[in-house]
Amino acid sequence: MDVTLLLLALFSTVGLVFTYLAVTERDLVRAVVYSAVQSSVYAVLLYLLRAPDIVLVYIPVSVGLYPATLLFLIGKTERVDGE
Amino acid sequence: MRRVIVAVSIAAFTALLAYATTVAGALGYLGLETRALARMFLALAYNPNLRELTAMSPAAVAAIVWDFRGVDTLYETVVFYMAIISALAIYRGVHKVGGGGSVGLSLIVRVVTKLLIPMNIAIAVSIAVHGHLTPGGGFQAGATLAVVSVLLAVVYSVNSFSRVGVEVSKAVALQSTGLIAIAAVVFTPLIYGVLTGAQAYLMQNYVKVDSGFHFPAEVLGQLISGTLIWLNIAEFLAVSFGFFTVFMLLSLREEVVKQPLLGEGHGS
Amino acid sequence: MALSTIERFLLTLTLYNLLVTAAVSIYGIVARPSLTKKIISLTILGDSLNVLAIFIGFRVFSIPPELVSEVELERFVGLAVDPLPQALVLTAIVIGLAVTLFLVFLALQVYRLYGTLDTRRIRELRG
Numbered sequence: 001m002d003v004t005l006l007l008l009a010l011f012s013t014v015g016l017v018f019t020y021l022a023v024t025e026r027d028l029v030r031a032v033v034y035s036a037v038q039s040s041v042y043a044v045l046l047y048l049l050r051a052p053d054i055v056l057v058y059i060p061v062s063v064g065l066y067p068a069t070l071l072f073l074i075g076k077t078e079r080v081d082g083e
Numbered sequence: 084m085r086r087v088i089v090a091v092s093i094a095a096f097t098a099l100l101a102y103a104t105t106v107a108g109a110l111g112y113l114g115l116e117t118r119a120l121a122r123m124f125l126a127l128a129y130n131p132n133l134r135e136l137t138a139m140s141p142a143a144v145a146a147i148v149w150d151f152r153g154v155d156t157l158y159e160t161v162v163f164y165m166a167i168i169s170a171l172a173i174y175r176g177v178h179k180v181g182g183g184g185s186v187g188l189s190l191i192v193r194v195v196t197k198l199l200i201p202m203n204i205a206i207a208v209s210i211a212v213h214g215h216l217t218p219g220g221g222f223q224a225g226a227t228l229a230v231v232s233v234l235l236a237v238v239y240s241v242n243s244f245s246r247v248g249v250e251v252s253k254a255v256a257l258q259s260t261g262l263i264a265i266a267a268v269v270f271t272p273l274i275y276g277v278l279t280g281a282q283a284y285l286m287q288n289y290v291k292v293d294s295g296f297h298f299p300a301e302v303l304g305q306l307i308s309g310t311l312i313w314l315n316i317a318e319f320l321a322v323s324f325g326f327f328t329v330f331m332l333l334s335l336r337e338e339v340v341k342q343p344l345l346g347e348g349h350g351s
Numbered sequence: 352m353a354l355s356t357i358e359r360f361l362l363t364l365t366l367y368n369l370l371v372t373a374a375v376s377i378y379g380i381v382a383r384p385s386l387t388k389k390i391i392s393l394t395i396l397g398d399s400l401n402v403l404a405i406f407i408g409f410r411v412f413s414i415p416p417e418l419v420s421e422v423e424l425e426r427f428v429g430l431a432v433d434p435l436p437q438a439l440v441l442t443a444i445v446i447g448l449a450v451t452l453f454l455v456f457l458a459l460q461v462y463r464l465y466g467t468l469d470t471r472r473i474r475e476l477r478g
Contacts (some may be wrong), residue, residue, distance in 0.1 A: 002411055005361040012368035013094050019372045019395050020090040023379035028387050035391050042398050049405045050415040050432045052218035053144040054440055056210065060226040061448050065326070066394050068233045072333050073387055073455050077462040081385035082469070097371045101364035105356060115354065115410060121433035128434075129418050143416035143431070147438035159442040166449035170456045218417055222445045322445060329452045337463075345463055 004048050011048070015041045026081050028074050036067045124151060135292050139300045140215040140308040148220065149314045153286045157269065160321060164262060167325040171255070174332045174340065188238050196238045203231050211319035215308035221315040225322025232327045236334035254328040261321030268313050272296050286310075354411065362411075369406060372399040386458045386468040390451060397447045401440045408433030 015038050022034035039062035046054045117125075127136050128143040138146035148156050207228040214220030269286045275296055276283030283296040288309040290297045298309035332340075354362070376399060379392025409432055416434035418427050458468060465473050 002358065005358050005365075005411065009361040009364040009368070012365045012372075013098070015399075016094050016097065016368045016372045016375070017087075017090040019375050019399070020093060021086060022395065023375055023383065023388070023392055024086050024089075028385065028391075031388060031391055035395060038395060039398060042402055045402055046405060049402070049409045050413055051405050051437050051440075052415050052417065053142070053220070053223065054401075054405060054437055054444070056219055056223040057226050057441055057444050060223075060230050061444055062394070062398060064230050065226070065233060065448060066451070068237070068330075069333065069452060069455055070387065070391060070394075073390070073458060076337055076459060077387065077468050078385075081383055081388045093371065093375070094368070097367045098364055101367045102360055104363050104367075105360040117408075117410060117431075117433050121408065121435055122428055124434055125416060125428045125431050126424065128416075130424065141418035141420075143418065143434040144437045144441065147434055148441060152438065155439075156442055159446055163442075163446050163449045166446065166453045170449075170453045173456045173460055218415070220441075222441055226445060226448070325449065326452075329449075329456075333452070333455065341463060344460070 008045065008048050011041050011045050015045070028079050028081055029071070031081070032067050032070045032074070035070075036063060039063045039066065127151075134290055138288060138308065138311070139306065140311050141306075142215055142217060142219075144218070145215050145220050145308075145311055145315070148222075149311050150288050150309075153269075153288075153310075153314075157265065157286070160262065160265065160318065163322065163325065164258070167258070167329060170329050171251075171332070174344070192238055196234055200231055200234060203234075204228065207231075207319070207323065211315050212312065214315040215311040216306065221318025222322055224315075224319040225326065228319070228323035229326030229330065232330040236330055249327060249331070251328055251331055254324045254331065257324040258321050258328065261317045261319070261324065264317035264320065265314060268310050268317065271298075358411065366403075366406065369399050369403045373403070384469050384471050386461065386470060389470075390454055390458065393454070394447070394451060397443075401443055401447075404436045404440050404443075408436040 018034050018038040018041065022031045022038060025031040025034060039058075043055055043059050043063060046058055124147055125143055127133065128138055128146040129141045130137040131139070138150035140146040140150070207224045210219035210227060211221055211224035214224070272283040272287040273285050275281070281296060282294040284291065284294060287294065287296055288298055288311075289300065299307065300309050301307065373396055376392045376396040380389050380396065383389060383392065412430075413432045414427075414430045416431045416437065418424070461473065462468055465476050467473060467476075
């Protein structure tokens with residue numbers, strides 16, 4: 001059996017769990033951190049899916065720039081989602 | 084804690100659904116075949132025996148991005164440009180970047196960042212100029228260099244942009260330079276065709292069946308894949324400095340931008 | 352070459368996980384009140400759909416679509432994954448970031464005008 005498939009299933013499950021945590025978290029900074037964990041897991045997924053080009057663009061964008069942008073936004077506005 | 088339980092049960096439900104599908108024997112086609120189109124792209128990406136069809140680039144993704152489906156990528160570059168320009172349009176009243184006396188983070192962090200930034204730039208340039216040989220290209224390099232702008236903004240404060248000589252107007256100019264360079268490469272065959280009266284196509288890379296025009300595939304024995312290296316470098320400029328402008332404006336403090344953006348009517 | 356049951360299960364599970372991730376992030380976009388949370392959910396939706404597109408081009412026992420000189424062309428064509436989804440996703444990721452930055456700027460402007468990012472309160476304030 002190809003171990004790639006096992007890792008694919010495992011990491012996509014971890015990504016799903018962290019997506020749920022990010023979407024339901026009320027503290028937005030923590031939501032961004034959960035989203036960054038999900039992005040890191042997806043970077044591994046893309047590597048396992050034999051897409052080195054996408055990994056090169058995905059790591060700076062989704063692990064670096066998205067959280068930075070969103071933290072800038074949260075720093076300038078409010079930190080809590082909902083009442 | 085309750086949320087973790089819900090998340091795990093969603094994952095478990097998904098696994099159950101997947102198991103049921105597997106047992107039922109649906110989705111049997113997954114993960115075995117490549118499509119005929121994919122085979123064609125793979126076979127033609129680097130194939131010196133088929134001069135009229137190949138892109139002469141061992142990196143199949145780069146070959147598709149800038150040769151086989153180059154017009155798509157051109158269009159997407161325009162979409163990217165429009166998104167950046169729309170973001171700039173919101174900040175239209177803000178002229179001056181800088182002001183405010185903050186000096187950024189502690190000395191250790193600043194020194195380490197000073198060491199990291201040249202490395203980051205070197206890696207970005209390397210990714211851009213080797214895009215036609217290995218994984219990489221203009222988009223990847225641009226995203227990598229954009230990290231430098233975030234580092235500058237977070238670690239050194241906004242003032243550092245003007246200190247290293249990057250201003251919004253200059254960054255927009257460099258971004259536009261990248262776009263103009265792409266246009267120049269795209270229109271070169273057409274201009275050649277008009278001047279010499281020969282048959283040549285927009286965005287043409289190598290000889291076609293009815294057209295003799297071609298960019299050099301190799302220079303001094305080095306494979307440069309015709310238009311691919313030039314388009315990658317131009318895209319690198321466009322993407323990286325597009326992100327530079329936006330992150331520069333994003334890192335401005337609210338007190339600086341609120342007055343020009345809202346005007347006098349809203350009170351400040 | 353046929354896949355065993357467990358291999359098919361793992362592939363199906365990956366596919367379903369990506370789909371459910373997209374569904375959860377759509378819930379986040381539609382149901383959460385904060386504009387920031389909507390933007391976070393939108394980035395996750397984009398990520399999961401991009402990975403899904405790559406997954407469509409994936410095949411078991413394959414190599415990346417980069418021709419290495421030692422590998423002959425025929426073997427390369429027979430082994431490599433589909434490069435077309437990768438080329439499309441490559442540009443989609445960068446444009447996704449640019450569009451998200453535009454949305455962030457819009458959200459900042461909304462905050463400047465209304466003093467909140469809660470869509471329910473914004474609706475009340477507008478009357």
